[in-house]
Amino acid sequence: MSNTRKVTIKAFRFNAETDYLPSYKSYTMEVGKDELILDLMNKIKWEHDGSFSYRRSCRHGICGACAIKVNGKATLACKQNAIELLDMFNNELVLEPSSKKRAVKDMIIDKSDFWAKHEAVKPYVVADVDPHPEHETKQSIAEFNKFLDSDLCIQCGACHYSCPALEVNDAFLGPAALNAAYRFTVDTRDTAGDERLEITAQSGSGVWDCVKCYECAEACPKDINPIEKIGKLHNMQFERGVAVSNVATRHAEGFVRSIKKHGFLDEADIVVYSEGYLGMYKHLTTAVKMIKAGKIHWDDALPWVDNVPKSKNLSEIQKLIEISQTNKL
Amino acid sequence: MSEQLHYALFTGCTAKQSTPELLSSTLAVADKLGIKITILEEASCCGASHLQDFDEFLAHVLNARNICYAEKLGLTMITICNTCQLNSAMTKHALDKDPELKARVNEKLAEVGLEYKGTSEIKHFLYTLIDDYGLDNIKDKVTTPLSAFNIAPFYGCHNIRPSELHGASNGNENSYNPTSLDSLIDALEGNPVDYDHKNKCCGFHVELQANHTSEVLAGNAMVDAIDNNADMMVTPCPLCHLKMDTYQDSVGKVIGRDVELPVLHMPQMVALALGCTEKEIGLNFHVQKATQIFSEVQPA
Numbered sequence: 161m162s163n164t165r166k167v168t169i170k171a172f173r174f175n176a177e178t179d180y181l182p183s184y185k186s187y188t189m190e191v192g193k194d195e196l197i198l199d200l201m202n203k204i205k206w207e208h209d210g211s212f213s214y215r216r217s218c219r220h221g222i223c224g225a226c227a228i229k230v231n232g233k234a235t236l237a238c239k240q241n242a243i244e245l246l247d248m249f250n251n252e253l254v255l256e257p258s259s260k261k262r263a264v265k266d267m268i269i270d271k272s273d274f275w276a277k278h279e280a281v282k283p284y285v286v287a288d289v290d291p292h293p294e295h296e297t298k299q300s301i302a303e304f305n306k307f308l309d310s311d312l313c314i315q316c317g318a319c320h321y322s323c324p325a326l327e328v329n330d331a332f333l334g335p336a337a338l339n340a341a342y343r344f345t346v347d348t349r350d351t352a353g354d355e356r357l358e359i360t361a362q363s364g365s366g367v368w369d370c371v372k373c374y375e376c377a378e379a380c381p382k383d384i385n386p387i388e389k390i391g392k393l394h395n396m397q398f399e400r401g402v403a404v405s406n407v408a409t410r411h412a413e414g415f416v417r418s419i420k421k422h423g424f425l426d427e428a429d430i431v432v433y434s435e436g437y438l439g440m441y442k443h444l445t446t447a448v449k450m451i452k453a454g455k456i457h458w459d460d461a462l463p464w465v466d467n468v469p470k471s472k473n474l475s476e477i478q479k480l481i482e483i484s485q486t487n488k489l
Numbered sequence: 490m491s492e493q494l495h496y497a498l499f500t501g502c503t504a505k506q507s508t509p510e511l512l513s514s515t516l517a518v519a520d521k522l523g524i525k526i527t528i529l530e531e532a533s534c535c536g537a538s539h540l541q542d543f544d545e546f547l548a549h550v551l552n553a554r555n556i557c558y559a560e561k562l563g564l565t566m567i568t569i570c571n572t573c574q575l576n577s578a579m580t581k582h583a584l585d586k587d588p589e590l591k592a593r594v595n596e597k598l599a600e601v602g603l604e605y606k607g608t609s610e611i612k613h614f615l616y617t618l619i620d621d622y623g624l625d626n627i628k629d630k631v632t633t634p635l636s637a638f639n640i641a642p643f644y645g646c647h648n649i650r651p652s653e654l655h656g657a658s659n660g661n662e663n664s665y666n667p668t669s670l671d672s673l674i675d676a677l678e679g680n681p682v683d684y685d686h687k688n689k690c691c692g693f694h695v696e697l698q699a700n701h702t703s704e705v706l707a708g709n710a711m712v713d714a715i716d717n718n719a720d721m722m723v724t725p726c727p728l729c730h731l732k733m734d735t736y737q738d739s740v741g742k743v744i745g746r747d748v749e750l751p752v753l754h755m756p757q758m759v760a761l762a763l764g765c766t767e768k769e770i771g772l773n774f775h776v777q778k779a780t781q782i783f784s785e786v787q788p789a
Binding site: 453473 | 651
């Protein structure tokens with residue numbers, strides 16, 4: 161078996177200064193078993209078309225410059241073996257910038273939105289530091305471990321530009337900024353935690369606008385799992401009493417209310433409890449359709465009617481909630 | 490298969506309430522294939538990621554309790570909802586890799602006479618059908634091939650991401666290029682529709698607090714399926730089903746397109762091909778009219 165594979169790679173080509181629409185061009189090349197996606201981009205530039213543009217710098221997976229998408233998969237070009245991706249996608253690779261709508265030239269994008277979101281969460285330790293300290297600020301291993309993985313972020317934007325919530329909602333802070341918010345909020349040296357939690361609690365831009373698709377966890381080349389940090393920020397809002405009562409926080413807390421009563425979720429009650437009776441007008445059309453289809457019953461939302469199935473041994477569940485619940489709204 | 494397959498079924502909340510057709514078609518499919526199912530009647534809600542947002546520890550305790558009941562039976566716990574699958578599996582992984590957390594959870598469970606051991610696997614019904622029962626064996630049981638239909642597989646986030654957590658339990662599905670549902674459709678002789686949004690988010694989880702985002706995400710996926718000539722969409726997740734089936738009118742208004750597409754639960758599709766009854770398949774419970782599909786598959 162030959163050590164190389166002859167393949168045709170497609171690449172997104174676009175120059176915002178001269179082009180109205182992007183195009184895709186094909187490049188045929190031999191790919192060796194140890195070659196990276198970055199090597200393929202170099203070959204396009206050095207052997208096919210010198211005008212092909214992309215960012216590259218450290219070549220060691222720490223600067224985050226060469227993040228692109230290959231067949232829609234967020235890829236740090238200097239870390240990703242090319243044959244592995246060729247196998248994953250049946251030898252057909254399409255190189256695209258992390259965000260096509262933010263493309264400036266070929267793989268190069270305008271990341272200003274990413275940096276603005278980052279800045280918004282105060283991604284630094286806020287502390288009154290004695291200019292002439294007599295000893296270092298000590299942190300236990302456990303305290304340090306709380307933010308160890310979130311600190312590995314190289315700001316490549318892979319998660320940010322894989323987030324479907326951000327694609328729809330420009331105001332959403334996105335997984336990278338929220339990971340940064342978490343990283344500094346749990347740092348024992350920091351004093352701006354509550355302020356950051358308030359920033360990240362805002363409706364429309366904060367943690368409650370995450371759609372829970374786990375694209376960010378999948379995209380991160382440093383295995384940070386940003387959505388796990390978003391979950392921790394959710395919890396911290398309740399732990400530290402920063403959470404205000406709104407449709408999203410009541411929706412989260414309302415699960416305890418249902419489970420305590422039935423074991424199962426009361427699907428009608430959770431909507432009424434989250435929205436309030438006045439907010440229910442938004443759901444009337446849908447509710448009527450669901451009643452017609454037999455999905456729900458006309459009296460499900462009435463507080464004195466209980467159509468919800470009950471878990472067996474419900475008292476166990478109630479006891480466990482009583483002794484395990486740690487947060488309150 | 491020499492031994493009869495036997496699973497503990499974690500139904501989740503929707504199959505017991507707004508999607509009764511999911512439960513009846515699941516049980517009908519299991520029955521046709523000779524798979525034994527014991528319903529975990531003791532189980533509670535998995536928290537659906539929202540309880541986890543409020544109180545992660547409590548969510549672990551309740552999910553661990555559910556798993557305890559599967560462990561008591563010595564069975565693999567199967568799920569019929571992607572979100573139940575992910576949240577149960579997340580608790581299992583968290584407890585199995587963190588002895589200190591496991592001890593804290595078990596301290597609570599001891600108060601009700603239970604102990605989480607970590608002996609039961611957790612697997613979505615889709616993957617038990619494919620990995621344990623086998624596509625070739627399903628193929629042998631098909632009585633009403635679905636060859637008349639272009640079927641758009643909609644995978645649903647929580648069955649395929651995060652891939653590292655799912656690992657072998659979803660057959661190491663590639664989240665960027667999933668194939669399980671496609672091959673199941675193939676086995677039932679339907680025509681799988683290839684479209685970009687098959688592995689994208691339906692927006693269900695922010696339906697209340699970020700409605701516009703939710704509607705656009707659902708709309709993008711549905712329109713992509715429709716533009717690729719889908720006759721129906723099929724999903725292993727009842728939450729994706731609820732978003733896609735129930736909100737087609739409002740989704741259509743938001744994205745400015747007519748959206749009309751029956752959305753089937755994965756077990757309903759299998760039940761159709763295995764010749765289960767109209768009542769078991771329960772297409773009458775859909776908001777977007779789907780009952781015609783049953784008569785269309787019947788042999789002339």
